[in-house]
Structure formats: structure tokens, C-alpha cells
Amino acid sequence: MIRRFGMEEIIKVENLHKSFHSLPVLKGIDLKINKGEIVSVIGPSGSGKSTLLRCLNHLETADKGSISFEGNYIAKADATGKAVYKSNKEVLAICSNIGMVFQNFNLFPHKSVLENIIEAPVMVKKMPKEEAESKALGLLEKVGLLEKKDAYPYQLSGGQKQRVAIARALAMEPDIMLFDEPTSALDPELIGEVLQVIKKLAEERMTMIIVTHEMHFAREISDRVIFMDYGRIVVDGTPDDIFVNPEHPRIKTFLNKVL
């Protein structure tokens, strides 16, 4: 798949380090994502894929390095390399342009599907309720769940929950969507419906970073595939670089195990 990008940089990560209690999880990540790019991140569990994604919208706090979004620094390395964050308020404002979809959906169980979707536009963006609702209905139609607008999360299947979660993230009109293993908690027969929605977003050129174990999907949908291992990016290339001619022995071993 050949696509053209106006090389407009949306996320830039430099020398990112992160440890959990002296256990290093990210060991110097450099990454640039351009507008309109669809990037999959693959690799063995524990390789730091999810942690990298969670650092991008400050669900995890990096120890060292810089992260910027559309040219605005969320965290900037000081002279010693330490990541110095902007104020919580500023970080939150910047990160509200970054949509996130979680492995476990994290829908608000006490709110109906429609209420889940309009919560942030109304509370954070101060959008009038009627406007938020009509937008939410449009999003529900897009993910094929219009008839579930008044249902509560407990009444939905895993696949439906995840589609609502995607609609909820899209309701903030983010400039990029992060997917953290969006199908890993789903029964096999429900994975397809979620991937279908993500594909639809890809066709609309939504910028996306997808951490996934769905290799066929990653290969089909991505402009770029990043292979991570032991907290480092081992290969950052086209799907063909990874899946057709994997030169790196670690990728070969990994693919042999999962495909």
C-alpha cells in the first residue's frame, strides 16, 4: 500500500526511558508519527509496547526523554536527560486531543451508552448537550450500535463494548487514536467487528497507533510496523520489511511463534 503524507509531524518521542521500580521497561525510544499514518506496534509481551503507548498520553510518567504532540512539549528532557513535564492542567489539555482505546474497554458502567459518549464533550469541551448527543448518535451509527444508545455497558458483548469505547474516544474529535491491544480481551468471534471499525477509521485517514497481537490485521492495515523487544524499537519499517523479508533474527523467531 503506497500512501502520500504531507510530512506533518504529530507525535515526536526522543530518548524515552521508563522503569517500574528499577526494572527498565523502555530503554531509549525515538519515534516520529506523521499525520495520517497508521502505525502498528508488535512484539513479545513485556517488550514495552503498551508502556510506550501509555507514555504518549501521560497515563505513565516517563523518567527520561522528551514527548511532544503537534509541536507542543508534554515532557522535555532537561540537561541531565530527565523528563520534565508541563503542569498537569497543560498536559491534560494537550492529551485531550489524543484518543485512547483500552484492552478492557473501561466504559463507565453507571452511564448508558449515549451518556458514556457525551460525558467528555459536555464536561471537558463544554459542548451543548443537544449538539453532543446528535454527534454521539452519528458516531454510534458509524460503529453500528445506534440501537444500543440507551443500553448500559453490562448489557453489551465485549465487541460491542469496544465499539462504544471507540465511539467515546472519537467524540472528543482527537487528532490521533491510540489502541492498546483493542481485541486482546475479546472472544475470537467478536474480534472481527472491532477490527472492521478500526479499518473504517483507517479509510478515513485517522492517524492511529495500534498495539496489537493481530499480525494479519497489522500487516493489512498499517503504513508502518514497529517491532519492539526488551524495551527497544528493533525495526521500524513497512509491513513488508517485517512480515515478508524479516532480516532481524528476533523478528523471525517472534513471527514463527505467533503466526
Place this chain on the structure above:
Amino acid sequence: MVKSLDELVNISFYVLQGAVISIKIYVVTIIFAIPLGMLCAMGKLTKIAPLKWFLEMYTWLFRGTPLLLQLFFTYFGLPLLIGVELSREMAAYLTFIVNYGAYFTEIFRAGIQSIDKGQYEAAKALGMNYRMTMKRIIIPQAVKVILPPTGNEAVTLIKDTALVSVIALADILRNAKSVVSRTASVEGYFVAAALYLIITFIIIKIFKYIEKRFAYYD
């Protein structure tokens, strides 16, 4: 034994008069101890170390000593210690609010902490700040968890109000006791027991109703 129906009615009314003070203490305690518990629970969940330490001491002290001792201390001890003399009623209100506030603090803290970390993350990823997240996402869910233990405390509280009889407040129990010694018959106790049962029955019904209203999801 009581000789006539007339006498039984008189006994009942006398004990019932005591219900006024019991219910007053009950209502005042509920009205003030629940918000106090809420505030202290939020305080315990902050990162402000001195505040947390202070609240830890508070709940340890008031949950770790008998309510009766605290009541004696407020009414008889404070005048000796710092020269503050409270009326019987004020001493009872104060002791009950602070004591029950400590229990509510722990119930609310545990309830809030039981909410999944993913809820905070989802709210944060949507750009919601801490205040919004607590108010709109966490606390509404915590209420459901908190209701059953709060109902338990609410039932215990009406029975604990009987302790105020030791500082000579004319509550249900004290009036029952005095009527029993005056009539030299046991009916006063039965009337008191019936009153406590009726009140606890109503409290349980109210909490059942509230719990039902919060059971609309999962």
C-alpha cells in the same frame, strides 16, 4: 405485672417521649457524620502526608476506643481538662458525630478505592481533571459499594444512642429503665425494645430502597 390497659398506655407514652432525644441524636449524627466522613475519606486519598497522618490518627483513635469512654470524656473529661463545659445534648452530638465520622471515613475510603484504576485512566484519557473524575465517574460508582456498610452503621447508630442514658439524657432506654423501677414491672423494657425494632425496621427499609435505586446497572 401492669394492672390495666390505661397503665400500659401511660408507660408506653413515657418511653416514647424518650424517642425524641434518641431520634434527635440519630438525625444530627447522620447529617454531620456522613459529610465529615466523605471529606476525611477524600483527605486520606490525597498525597498530602501530614493530612493523611492526621486522619490516620483520627480514625485509629475513635474506632479504637469505646464510644462510651468517648462520651464520658467529652462530658466529664473536657471540663476538667480544658474547662469546656458542654450541655448533655451537645456532648452527645459532638461525640457521636466525631465517632461515627471515623467509621464513615473508613467505609467511604474503602468504597472509593474499590473502583477500578481503569475508570480513572479512561476519564484522564478523555481530558477529565481529578475533580470531574471524582464527581462524575468515581463517587457515583463508589456510592453503590458504600451503601450496604453505611446501612449497617445506620442501624448500629440508633442502638448506640442508648449510651447517652449514662450522661442522664432522657432517651428511650433511660425512660424505660426509670419506668421499670417505678412500676416494678418489666413492660417498660418491652416497649423500649419494640420502639428500637420499629425504628431499625424503617431504617433498613429506607436503605433497601436506596440500594435498589442504585442497582440499575450490573
